[in-house]
Amino acid sequence: MSDYGHPLTFGSFLTPGNADPLRPVGLAMLSEQVGLDLVTFQDHPYQPAFLDTWTLLSFVAARTERVRLSANVTNLPLRPPAVLARSVASLDLLSGGRMELGLGAGAFWDAIEAMGGRRLTPGQGVRALEEAIEIIRQIWDVEARGGVRVEGEFHRAVGAKRGPAPAHDMGIWLGAYKPRMLSLTGRRADGWLPSLAYLQPGDLARGNAIIDEAAADAGRSPADVRRLLNVNGRFAATGRGPLHGPAEQWAEELADLALTAGISTFILASDDPDDLRRFAAEVAPATRELVAAERAAPSTSPATSQDPTPTGQTSAATGQTGTATGPSGRTGGTRGSTAPAGGAARVAAAPLAVVPTPDDGVRRSDVRVWDEAARPTGPTPDPERAYTAHEQAGAQHLIDVHDGLRAELAQIHDLIEQVAAGLIDVGTARSHINTMTMRQNKWTLGTYCESYCRVVTTHHTIEDRSLFPHLRRADPRLKPVIDRLEEEHHAIHDVLEGVDRALVAFVASPDGMAELRAAVNLLTDTLLSHLAYEERELIEPIARLGAH
Template sequence: MGDYGHPLAFGAFLTPGNAEPGRVVGLAVLAEQVGFDLVTFQDHPYQPAFLDTWTLMSFVAARTGTVRLAANVTNLPLRPPAVLARSVASLDLLSGGRVELGLGAGAFWDAIEAMGGQRLSPGQGVRALTEAIDVIRQVWDVEARGGVRVDGEFHRVMGAKRGPAPAHDVGIWLGAYKPRMLALTGSRADGWLPSLGYLQPGDLGRGNTIIDDAAREAGRDPADVRRLLNVTGRFATVGRGPLDGPAEQWAEELADLALSDGISTFILGSDDPEDLRRFAAEVAPAVRELVAGERAAGAAAAVTPAEPEADEARATPGGAGAQPSPAPRPPAGAGSFVVVPTPDDGVRRSAIRVWDEATRPTGPAPDPARTYPPHDQAGAQHLIDVHDGLRAELTRLYDLVEQVGAGLVDAGTARSHINTMTIRQNKWTLGTYCESYCRVVTTHHTLEDRGIFPHLRRGDARLAPVLDRLEQEHHAIHDVLERVDRALVAFVSVADGMAELRAAVDLLSDTLLSHLAYEERELVEPIARLGLN
């Protein structure tokens, strides 16, 4: 129990209402643009006010390019597993490996029975789901010999041909709450997907115990089962309860769920565009940073130098005159500096040069005899982690521009989405790292009081030329971002507006990636050496 170490992911849980069919599609596209990893939809085929979920997911897959898609969760009693397996594999192939499979045993049995489904007791539902998982996995297993054969109590598939295989290993996530379903999750599934609103205090811990025990009994590692969670709440300026308050409160509570209960995928249930933007822009990055910091600190604490051995134990065989073995190399984090800055690959897309890179000053050379505490190295690594988030946003910005060019998104909507990105919200004159770190970790102090740049200036006067140059480049990046914004505005009125827009984004890519690499090269060691305050 506790943190299973899975990479974090963030998703949206959208209502597939059919009153305005385009609205849910637009929300899914927005979720991708603001940086969600996953978009999910309710699946209630008996609900006439809803679009059919699998038809909707196919449409959304065609309108998106990176976000993963899943039903949350698929209503198995109304979807025969052999047909469902081929639907999932087909959409996974068409979408480039972006489909996951959430499954449930069934609920709302009156409505299911009214649609022609078979009413099942809770125990029957678990047995039917177990059989269905067998059917689905056999359909996908195209390497096995013979046809699909499951002679079950509820599902009989007698020799059906296998295939197609999905484009990637599709995860099967179960919406489970009761012991039998939880045990099935541990023994056969790839993920556990409950909703926080249906859980009582302690249910996550108890559920993890059942899943872990069932996984071990089946010969599996409990960490093979990803823990996902649907969450709902309210953003407010003042905290009034769990997930009811400012973004910082949300981040702290979700980070605690990740570290204490092993949740690694948080799926926000909301159809409010502003909630989606805020969750992606403020909550998700903060949770990543808090969890990464705790994991780094935990890993560092677990590393201890090797105990010195007696001379006779270290001696090599051969008797008198034998030389002792070399001392063991200090493990990473035991004092050696192991934070690796991201190199500049030298690729430039634009012919414009905002600055002369050859004139960049260099800071003092590190002292080769110095050791670095793991905690301070984690602070230096944080700079790279924050920058990686900005690099990922740059990729999403390129995708957004391509959608503008293809007519899938208008320029005004694109401007709105870009303005939610950290890359745009960041106060570049204060520094990327300072803004992100201070906002997430030390919100009770002003940025100026806890600015990393002023702290580094006080700690080592030799860094002044580098810090001056970095601040100059921050201003230049701000100007380049303004150029992108002007190009978006001009796009609707200029004959060749797309060329200008792409050129502006290419210039942004050149300046941003070059700057981030330079900042990491010059600051990771000073941050580790001087600390954060």
């Protein structure tokens, strides 16, 4: 197996349940807020407990701005390919080029047949899928002359007008497991999208081999086919099996899948907001760092490509057993270490290039929670000090986490305006706000530590691995700044409680919208002011001292 060198991306695989129709929407918005790259939904049109996936994708596209979207995977037997091609291209245009197309040949044939679909054998399903791909690509190819012409055994489109073209070069990803589907993936698709739960030991290696051979026979490079994987597991304090343990164990196992099985997109199947947060804030950055370090390392002997599973456990990816090793084959040491030994020495140091987001000074509220002029400042940075890329990445993560909070703040403003317009009720708004990172964090240990420290340290208690005690110990000159930041964290928690109280009061008071907007304005003032102050004072110390 091999590493195809694709950049790593991370996503969510959500259930489109209709019992609480806004819950999957909220989870999709949360996926974007915490920094995931992709949101996907199951597509089972025969399931009455589910929302229609393509209607849901359209709604989610309108409620998000950055994250890419896809069905995982589209049920082709109930989606005519010519209509599907125009639907997904239209949504890609409307969303600014954020759609991808996952396709499946079909399953659950009794249910498909009950909905009016045609029952197909496995071989017929593969041939029907290949015909559909041809129709879809011809619909999108607006530069070709003449109409679409596919006279297939299962799908026909003869003389159909071409267009619209998607806004970007959209990928077609196939959910494939058997040899004929895998061969089709290599010949015609842009991605392979299986689920780890359905794979047996060795299936990834066998699947890659079939795809690579088919791609080569079709005159393509194997790297033309991105390898994606739906994963599921459980977070726990200690390792109990593959993808069942702390975030750093997840990172090591996913890094191994990237480096030895070529997987470059990991999609977490979970509807738990906490799982999505940990996957985005802890697993994703640590996995990226492990893979980047390994790709940058000098070539090593074949013995270094070992499975990171603890002794006696079997990896679902390779079917091998082994000692507790990382992607580099390093045995022992602290799990969760995110760089190989000596890695920093290979990276040239440079001046600190991480720039804090400045406070624009705009204040929307007349209330002042604290005296900004009384904030202490830390030691002046050494202008001659240089920082490695690894050190700068730690500092940049603080801004990345804060940007997620800033995005959540914009979502709160949007929710309040929807309440004011009568588009959603107060209960729905409160439910959305309560899933946000800023609400869950409680502002007691600091947002940076909550999302990052568990990645880079595993041998301390929660208190010891929090960022602030470490910085106090490492540089006592920072104590006044740290004390002040902790005070502000508690104040922000109280301001958030004020927003919740104002939402509740709005139900009973016809003029409560003024108080609700005032509470949100106060939250905006305090949060943006605090984030800018924290970045200004902590970016350089984090780069210089690390987070553990």
